[in-house]
Amino acid sequence: MPRYDYHIFICENSRDKADPRGCCADKGSRNIRAVLKQRLKELGCHRRVRANAAGCLDACAHGPSIVIYPQGVWYGGVCEEDVEEIVQRHILRGEIVERLLMPGQEFFTENKEE
Numbered sequence: 001m002p003r004y005d006y007h008i009f010i011c012e013n014s015r016d017k018a019d020p021r022g023c024c025a026d027k028g029s030r031n032i033r034a035v036l037k038q039r040l041k042e043l044g045c046h047r048r049v050r051a052n053a054a055g056c057l058d059a060c061a062h063g064p065s066i067v068i069y070p071q072g073v074w075y076g077g078v079c080e081e082d083v084e085e086i087v088q089r090h091i092l093r094g095e096i097v098e099r100l101l102m103p104g105q106e107f108f109t110e111n112k113e114e
């Protein structure tokens, strides 16, 4: 039996300001994880849903980057305001938040029944 229903990895990688790749930390990912953890705790699901800080997820251009297992769903361009939708839809209802999917992740919704 899996230890967690969902395991969420949030990139908190930080780079020098001069690095042209940028980084998720400079785009607010640490606050995103803090808000997410707080919300999971408020909803009482923090023991079955884990939100971990991650190093670079190699999707810097699409950051802040988040990946949620077990499905391996990648969300990009996430901001604090998106946390509630991710929690309500993905974590509580098992839905994919289509508008936040990174490029190349469309297969999660392509064969969805109308």
Ligand code: FES
Residues within 6 Å of the ligand: 011, 012, 013, 014, 022, 023, 024, 025, 055, 056, 057, 058, 059, 060, 061, 063, 064, 065
């Ligand atoms: S710095 Fe976040 S994905 Fe690379």
